[in-house]
Amino acid sequence: MWNEPFGTRLRARLDKYGPLCVGIDPSPELLGAWGLDDSPAGLEHFARAVVGAVADVAAVVKPQSAFFERWGSRGIAVLERVLADLREAGTMVLLDVKRGDIGSTMAAYAEAYLDQGSPLAVDAVTLSPYLGFGSLEVAITKAVANDAGVFVLARTSNPEAAELQPAVAGQVLAGAEKANAGHAPLGPVGLVVGATLPSLDLPLDRFGGPILAPGLGAQGATPADLARLFAGVRQAVVPSVSRAVLADPDRVREYTLRYRDECVHHLAP
Numbered sequence: 001m002w003n004e005p006f007g008t009r010l011r012a013r014l015d016k017y018g019p020l021c022v023g024i025d026p027s028p029e030l031l032g033a034w035g036l037d038d039s040p041a042g043l044e045h046f047a048r049a050v051v052g053a054v055a056d057v058a059a060v061v062k063p064q065s066a067f068f069e070r071w072g073s074r075g076i077a078v079l080e081r082v083l084a085d086l087r088e089a090g091t092m093v094l095l096d097v098k099r100g101d102i103g104s105t106m107a108a109y110a111e112a113y114l115d116q117g118s119p120l121a122v123d124a125v126t127l128s129p130y131l132g133f134g135s136l137e138v139a140i141t142k143a144v145a146n147d148a149g150v151f152v153l154a155r156t157s158n159p160e161a162a163e164l165q166p167a168v169a170g171q172v173l174a175g176a177e178k179a180n181a182g183h184a185p186l187g188p189v190g191l192v193v194g195a196t197l198p199s200l201d202l203p204l205d206r207f208g209g210p211i212l213a214p215g216l217g218a219q220g221a222t223p224a225d226l227a228r229l230f231a232g233v234r235q236a237v238v239p240s241v242s243r244a245v246l247a248d249p250d251r252v253r254e255y256t257l258r259y260r261d262e263c264v265h266h267l268a269p
């Protein structure tokens with residue numbers, strides 16, 4: 001499917017389309033707001049409509065796996081069709097699964113999402129490092145072998161994270177920095193750092209990978225916050241927005257373009 005490293009492909013996409021990542025989060029609330037049934041058919045209509053609206057204007061699209069998983073095999077079948085649509089459109093796909101496990105179990109997750117031969121193969125997934133950064137090595141190796149990438153949770157956008165993550169974020173950063181060494185223009189290991197943080201408490205200047213920054217809109221962060229938080233590493237930031245662009249079925253593209261242009265403006269070097 002791909003024959004260039006993830007970081008090379010992501011850099012090209014960010015340069016061409018601007019930095020925005022649009023999340024596909026088909027929650028029951030949003031299905032209701034769109035006048036759709038909370039059913040696999042409603043899920044499919046919603047997700048494929050979002051792909052149609054944003055695939056050629058967002059650098060990255062991020063389906064939230066949970067909203068597909070809640071329908072069991074029927075939801076996963078919808079997810080497979082959505083991934084096929086995104087691949088056909090040439091969009092980069094970050095599947096939000098936040099996986100993290102040990103040994104052969106982590107290897108199986110890596111096979112499920114990062115092996116180009118898998119039915120759920122994507123460009124990148126979100127990973128959780130709380131079983132130890134080393135437990136993710138098997139997924140990072142699989143990602144590199146398949147020209148894919150991973151985004152590891154470091155300082156997430158939710159308020160509860162402040163109790164746990166600051167204690168270990170330095171270790172997560174160190175692991176990611178090491179894995180990215182020697183890769184240019186961007187390494188295969190990204191970090192998730194919320195745009196909602198009051199200030200950046202991680203030195204990201206030598207990290208070398210992409211920074212997924214969720215929290216725009218519904219969680220209160222603005223494109224101006226990105227400029228303030230990520231001064232120095234602005235070119236590596238991939239701001240992510242879901243609910244704030246998904247609320248109205250007729251305006252998804254319009255809101256995406258608005259967020260994208262504001263992010264381009266605030267992340268200019």
Ligand SMILES: O=C(O)c1cc(=O)[nH]c(=O)n1[C@@H]1O[C@H](COP(=O)(O)O)[C@@H](O)[C@H]1O
Pocket residue numbers: 023025062064096126155156157158192193194214215216217218219240241242243244
């Ligand atoms: O990994 C993520 O994308 C993520 C990380 C994080 O720190 N905060 C966060 O909200 N997210 C995801 O971003 C989506 C919510 O985006 P909004 O609807 O824009 O608030 C959900 O799918 C969350 O799981």
